[in-house]
Amino acid sequence: MKEWLLKVNRTLFELETGILLFALASQVVIAFFPQRGEWSRGLWIGILTACLCAFHMWYSLDKGLSLTEKGAAGYLGRQSMLRMAVVALVLVICAVTSAGNLLTAFIGVMGLKVSAYLQPVTKKISRAVYGEEILPDIITENPVDEQETRR
Template sequence: MRMKEKIIRINRTLFELETGILIFGAVCQLFAFLTKDKAGYSLGLWLGILTAAVSAFHMWWSLDRALDFPEKEAVKSLSTHNILRYGFITAVLMLIAVSGRADPLAAFLGIMGLKASAYMHFITQKVSKKIYGEEDILRPAEEPVDGQKV
């Protein structure tokens, strides 16, 4: 299967979020030359970026799964998965801090790529349009009128 076909099978919003995380990581990597411990900064940053990417995928997966549940079960499921995700992020940061091999602040910066990516939506949407093509995803679905099929 070609790379473009694999990318198209991925959820478009998830693709845009992951693309933004990678762009954020690349921009932050440019500042590695300003630090004393360039290797520690880079390692911490990319471990944070990886954590953000895994968290974004988990967020998409848990939301997609919860939409199939009744309201009370969906809320419970989402709350449980939020706690698991925050626990994972905390564990990663603690392991990085204890290991001493990577910069924990750079890792935190990488994890913030998840938030930065959400703000860069207007950029990542342009990349997405080149791969997925033009699509009006904001247009509401047509609803049947008086029981008629549309």
């Protein structure tokens, strides 16, 4: 399993881990309510949607970075609208059918946002799995020679 995790993009791993931590915490809270079956279904529908959106976001950004500036802007805008449409469709399905509670499905989708705020926690988990992050050196400009500035 660790070999598979090492192949997954580190940022995507941290985002998905945060979503799952939020899901577990939300599930614990839902367990105290009498409608926990319907609420849990809605929550996990939203969590699944958030996880798929996170993956799609990573994939879109990865592909968009290889395009020209103008092409990337259009591509990323279309992909973002596609994600919003999918989230809206999932919420409409939950509202029209009895697949799950609409409110908890929305809360599950918001796990994507909460995961971004959990980044300090998920970073620690990421370090435990991947090890310390090796960042590239910062590019610095050559300092101007003092004699040239005095002229």
